[in-house]
Amino acid sequence: MLDLKSKAGQVSEQGYCVIESVYDEQECAQMRTIFKGLCHKKGGFSVEQSTIGFHPLLEWGPEMAPFYAQPVLVDLMAEVFDDDVRLAHSGAAVFNNALVSPVLTGWHNHYSWQIPETGLQRRNAERVLCNVYVDGTMPEVGPLIVLPRSLNAQTDSGGEAKAEWESQETVSIPSGSAVIFDTAVWHCSRRGSSDGLRHLWGGHYQGWNNPTPHPEDNTADNSTVTAYKNQLPLVKKLLEDPVN
Ligand SMILES: O=C(O)CCC(=O)C(=O)O
Ligand SMILES: [Fe+2]
Secondary structure: OOOHHHHHHHHHHHOEEEEOOOOOHHHHHHHHHHHHHHHHHOOOOOOOOOEEEEOOHHHHOHHHHHHHOOHHHHHHHHHHHOOOEEEEEEEEEEEEOOOOOOEEEEEEOOOOOOOOOOOOOOOOOOEEEEEEEOOOOOOOOOOEEEOOOOOOOOOOOOOOOOOOOOOOEEEOOOOOEEEEEEOOOOEEEEOOOOOOEEEEEEEEEEEOOOOOOOOOOOOOOOHHHHHHHHHOHHHHHHHOOOOO
16 A cells, blocks of 8 residues: 555655556556557657647547546645645657657746745645656656755756756656656656657646646546546546535
8 A cells, every 4th residue: 555645745855756657557558559649640750740749638638537537646646735636737748769859858847836035835735747657767768857855945946957957866667657746846857768659648736725827727628528527536526626
């Protein structure tokens, strides 16, 4: 059994936590099949299109909805927020290692709210990303790199977008693993050493009691998502306000 409290503690203490192998090989194979079709719909890979993004993912690929209904991840985020969990943004990217440049994404964070002059004074992270790495983030696939931070640490940049930063940590996790991180965490990613694809999908999540909008919020209201909401209570819980 996963110790949710200790994992949520890691999000406060170091800004992120890893949940290894949440999805099994069969589920990962299903996801790759879905993304193969979605990438084809977007014209496939080329020198001009070495990465293919899907935002909102539930608009481009509503058939991914059931994978969001993962109790371990949702329960862990509920612990992080001390609140019911809302999916505020769905997205995905598929990187073709044979075509991408060495830096997949430069250093950035997703915290876009006002920071008081006296600094952050949070009891909980108010918004997190939960990224699922279908192929993992091993060196051959392409690492995720994070700058660990405690909950109310300063959010200052640690250097140039494409550089190595002091105290950076390389996250190397197996296929089907998830990383949950505070939007205030600086992160970047690098190309893998193999020629394979690197599939990443996930979302931004907030507590239902925190209605503060965020520039990256997105929605997907389509009949397939509605059908999944009616079929899978957890998909409904993530997308529909429990009060209504
Ligand atoms: O490629 C990665 O691992 C990081 C992607 C990223 O920056 C994000 O999901 O916000
Ligand atoms: Fe990011």
